Amino acid sequence: MEEPTGRLTPKKVAVVGGGLVGALNACYFAKRGFDVEVFETREDIRQAKVVKGRSINLALSHRGRQALKHVGMEDKIVSQGIPMHARMIHSPSGKQSPIPYGKKGQFILSVDRANLNKELLTEAETYPNMKMNFDHKLKDWSPETGLMTFTRLDGSHDQIQADLIVGCDGAFSAIRKQFLRRSRFNYSQTYIPHGYMELTMPPVNGEFAMKPNYLHIWPRNTFMMIALPNLDKTFTCTLFMPFDEFEKITTGDEVMEFFQEYFADTIPLIGVDALKRDYFRLPGLAMVSIKCSPYHIGDKCVLMGDAAHAVVPFYGQGMNAGFEDCIVFDEIMEQLNEDFSAVLPEYSRVRVPDDHAIADLAMYNYIEMRAHVNSKWFLFRKHLDNFLHFLLPNTIVPLYTMVTFTRTRYHKAVDRWQWQDKVINRGLLFGATGAVLGGSYLLIKNPPDINKLIIPTEKMWARLMSLWTS
Amino acid sequence: MEEPTGRLTPKKVAVVGGGLVGALNACYFAKRGFDVEVFETREDIRQAKVVKGRSINLALSHRGRQALKHVGMEDKIVSQGIPMHARMIHSPSGKQSPIPYGKKGQFILSVDRANLNKELLTEAETYPNMKMNFDHKLKDWSPETGLMTFTRLDGSHDQIQADLIVGCDGAFSAIRKQFLRRSRFNYSQTYIPHGYMELTMPPVNGEFAMKPNYLHIWPRNTFMMIALPNLDKTFTCTLFMPFDEFEKITTGDEVMEFFQEYFADTIPLIGVDALKRDYFRLPGLAMVSIKCSPYHIGDKCVLMGDAAHAVVPFYGQGMNAGFEDCIVFDEIMEQLNEDFSAVLPEYSRVRVPDDHAIADLAMYNYIEMRAHVNSKWFLFRKHLDNFLHFLLPNTIVPLYTMVTFTRTRYHKAVDRWQWQDKVINRGLLFGATGAVLGGSYLLIKNPPDINKLIIPTEKMWARLMSLWTS
Structure with missing residues (x-):
């Protein structure tokens, strides 16, 4: 960590949400010398036995890396990721053809979501002007006064007042609910007809079952599977398919028939028993694209990350866009001397068109990846x-x-x-x-x-x- | 009223919202013999001294009339409306040119919102299988059991269980909030940059100040004014303008300057004193376009009217579309023997594309009316x-x-x-x-x-x- 800049009366910043963007943002505000508190609904992920929810790996690219660099974390996170230089397209017959992502030497990184989150929380805690609060569920807050009330599992309440509330509490943001009650707040949530399901491809003789430095894709027009490498030499395979197709498959034999027809090369690698079992572990999970504007109320509250712009995962930019939010906000704070009454409207003005653009691009790639890649x-x-x-x-x-x-x-x-x-x-x-x-x-x-x-x-x-x- | 069809165990239908669509829908369900209860947050509009909120007049056209006809109310409501056969375009110089709405004999009707609402409530009450509950604010409800809790001004609670909950509680629907919490519900609310303001043009020597059988329009490209006739020989003038333009005008003299430049012919008719005063009575009010899908949860709840599809007012179809919802739902109930588990998904399937189309058309006309009419x-x-x-x-x-x-x-x-x-x-x-x-x-x-x-x-x-x- 670096020394916070000195200040006579540091303003209090409450970051709601201790996920990826919340934890990174906490570092940004702490680095500027604000008095920062993070409030997270769940327990500390570093002590949790089971981490529920979101997909386990993510693609880190330039924007995300630049954001990590600003708080001195780029090298550490990059060293824990697996470079992917190209897409590897698997044809129905099993033929593999690489399509590079960019020029020689350019790559994206497969990173582990839980590990990245833990690293960011640990980094945030190194700032002396930082306080972490887990098991704090937002109950109510006021955009006028900045007063917030949290409830805890034991039924107790906690109240704090902040000069700035930063809503980084994800696609189903509790902070955003207050925005929805106000006039002239534009909002849309669009679910796509596809769901996703994660399957694990174990190592073979202690080594990756497929070439590790690729993002593997099985494009099949109306549906597709992708696979990203993990540090433990497994691959996480994600099957994207319309919900009604998921529901058509109801027995282990039907799973095998389906994989035999479309993903035959993966059957020996995932394993017949694992396939028949894991397909039914969870139903297909929904994916939503969320857009809104503006991102702020007055001079007291701002939305960032998925709370402001959840995107479908097909451009690998969800986390990268959220991390870039932190840089953009920081740059505007620098320009406008941390005067929140000017910074917040400027942030909405600058950032909304970019976030809407990446949301649209991700939606566009949702078709491109599974269909056009075959053309x-x-x-x-x-x-x-x-x-x-x-x-x-x-x-x-x-x-x-x-x-x-x-x-x-x-x-x-x-x-x-x-x-x-x-x-x-x-x-x-x-x-x-x-x-x-x-x-x-x-x-x-x-x-x-x-x-x-x-x-x-x-x-x-x-x-x-x-x-x-x- | 007509006799309800006989039934051994009538199902209970709870209509939430006693506005235009709620009151009409109550008649539809009562006519079919359901055991109907209406729940309205506000007091009974027929006893209210001041009716707050929405614009005071509306354009009734074919779809709305057909819906009224089904419950025998068309003639009565038409007799209380003022036919408008054409738009009357006012040029900046004061020249007036009519553009007919359709063929000879075709017209739309200017009707009074409050009066129409009162008539519909009174009609609904003529059914013996109908109960009206005012001062009932929805607190909570369950899409699984149909159990609803209401609070009253005196702090008391009321609980009822319904077989079908019909959410007709307007653009800011409380029923819809429960939909938003569920996965795979698509929703968007879009505020347009324009606000609206209502001004009254009084009669001149006991007669209408302008020709009464027209919808008067002053198209001025980025903004416009319209005027609809009322039964008391006044006109309600509605000024539509970007919010920042509204805010630029801060003194009575600036109001006069603005009207002198753009609506000079209305100054003697509205009156200088009234203009200077009424412009500042209320700020410009916001307009929102709301789309969502699906309109139902399971077999217990359905959204209709503005709760499902609030539209901007530029096609004069908001109420007409809401009224047509009642016919469409009724037709589907007829086809599918009132089996809600089949009726509700079919209603979503049939009605969503039509409501989305009228929402888009209203948005399109928002530009056409104020700009293209000049071309x-x-x-x-x-x-x-x-x-x-x-x-x-x-x-x-x-x-x-x-x-x-x-x-x-x-x-x-x-x-x-x-x-x-x-x-x-x-x-x-x-x-x-x-x-x-x-x-x-x-x-x-x-x-x-x-x-x-x-x-x-x-x-x-x-x-x-x-x-x-x-």
């Missing part, structure tokens, strides 16, 4: 984009690169992507027109052997035609 | 659409007509409108192309007098060009 056109465009990025590194930057390996504002990345896409498609169109004209000339000059012709498929024509309208 | 192209298209409807009454039906004067499902109306629009635009394009070719031929044959040429404006060209891309 030749998609792979062609991925390779073309990477090639153009190599030729013109400052002009053409693939969207995935902007989102994952830079801190380009999310909404600017989307704007630029749409512009690039237009330019590239126009280029392809001119190229194709030129090729047709040149080809025709050559054909007339040298009539071809009909048996050697490649006839364009209907799909290829449709694609080409769609260039005209895009 | 020559818009007026040209309105007149062309009406003309084509006259020529081909079954092929081309203007969107406004489908929404306002038929019971065409809202989402089907939108689909058809998009199809028609394409067809008409294509027709205009071919027509324009033909005219250019024909014109060129004539020009060559008979060179014109240059002084008599009409030069198309830039805007006209842009419009014509846009036909190519639409």
Whole structure:
């Protein structure tokens, strides 16, 4: 940790939620010298026997790393993660093909959610101006006075008053409920028709059962499975599928039939008994996309992380966006001398369009990952984009690169992507027109052997035609 | 009233909310012979001295009338309304031009909200199988058991158990809160940047100050005013304007300056003193658009009216859509023998797309009414659409007509409108192309007098060009 900056009368900041974004945010506020208290509903995760809930591994990328770096934690967390340099696409026949995430040397990291949370809490506790309160469930609070009431498992109450309340209490935020009661608060929650289910692929002879430095994907159009490596040499496989498909499978034999048809290569690796058992351990779990605005009430309360913008997990940006919130808020505090009455509206103004953009992108990737990855056109465009990025590194930057390996504002990345896409498609169109004209000339000059012709498929024509309208 | 159908053990239906949709729905359920209780938070509006809240007049059209007709109330309510056959557009210079709503004889009705509500409550009370409970504020309820707890002003509690709970408790529904706590409930609330303010235009010498059988509109692009006639010969003027514009005006003189510039013709009619005073009586009030799905939980609870789909007021369909909910639900009860476990999911399936469509249309009209009405192209298209409807009454039906004067499902109306629009635009394009070719031929044959040429404006060209891309 670093020394907090001196201050005569430190303001009190209450961080509600001791999850990933809450714990990191606590470090940010403590580093600035505020008098910080964290309030978490559950017991201390470091003493908990069973950690319930959310998926166990996450993809850490540039934005998240930059946020950790600011509080001196990047190296430690990176050393505990497993680099993934590429997606590894598994075809139904079992063939594996890698698609790199970016340039050589660029990678994302598979990190363990529980471990990261523990590390962040322990780091936060090294600040002397920090107090952790577990078993504190928010009962009520006032946006006018900053007074908060918490209840504890033994039935007792705890009251505190804060100058700033930071709601980092996740997608089902208790803090946000108070926002919903106020006029002119925009809010949406959208559940997707897919659920998810986690299965474990154990090590084989003490080693990873598949190549570890990849994010494995089995795209199957309406559904898909992915697998991320863990430090204990297991993989966590996550099956994404419409709820009604999950419900169609009711017996162990039906599980096997389903896996045999779509994920045959994983059966020997997960194991028949484990599959038949684990598929029925939990039902498919729901995924929600949440957007709202503004993120603040007056000069006393602000929402950050999933409480402000839960996203579906298909761009691997949920945690990274939440961590970046901490940097953005910190930068604005710096600019505006920690005057909350100016900082809070500015934070809403700056951050809302970016969070909405990543929520939309994650929704878009929800289709791209499971369906487009199977299309030749998609792979062609991925390779073309990477090639153009190599030729013109400052002009053409693939969207995935902007989102994952830079801190380009999310909404600017989307704007630029749409512009690039237009330019590239126009280029392809001119190229194709030129090729047709040149080809025709050559054909007339040298009539071809009909048996050697490649006839364009209907799909290829449709694609080409769609260039005209895009 | 009509006789309820006989039944051995009538099921208990609790209608939460005694506003327009709640009171009408109570009649529908009572007519079917259910044991109905209505629970309303406020006191009985028929005994209240001051009726607070919502705007005082509403536009009743076909869907609402059909719903009233089913319980024998259409004629009575229509006789208490004022027909409006056309919009009356007021230009900044004070010029007035009517745009009819439909064919000759078609009109919408300006009705008084409070009076309509009173009539509906009184009608509901004529059913013997009906009990009204005022001063009953919903405290808690269970979607599993149908058990509900209400609190009263004197602090006492009331508990009842219902077989079906019908949430008609408006845009800020207490019933809906329970839906929000459940997984896979989609919800959005969107506030528009405009607020509204009501001003009264008194009678002049005991008569309406303007022509009464019109909905008067002062479209001013970023803002607008409308006026609806009341039975007491006043007009209620509603000013719609962005909140920050409302806030810019802080003195009586600034009000006058603003009205002088934009609504000069209304100043003598509203009165200088009234304007300076009433503008500051209340701040601009917020408008929200609410969408959600599904509308039911299990076989015990369903949302209807604004609780399910609050819309912005720019299509005049809020009440009409809510009233139509009652017919649609009734039709499904008829089809499925009042088996709530089948009726409720079917109602969600059928009604959600229509309510979402009208919410979107109202949002669309929010721009059309204040801005497009000023455009020559818009007026040209309105007149062309009406003309084509006259020529081909079954092929081309203007969107406004489908929404306002038929019971065409809202989402089907939108689909058809998009199809028609394409067809008409294509027709205009071919027509324009033909005219250019024909014109060129004539020009060559008979060179014109240059002084008599009409030069198309830039805007006209842009419009014509846009036909190519639409």
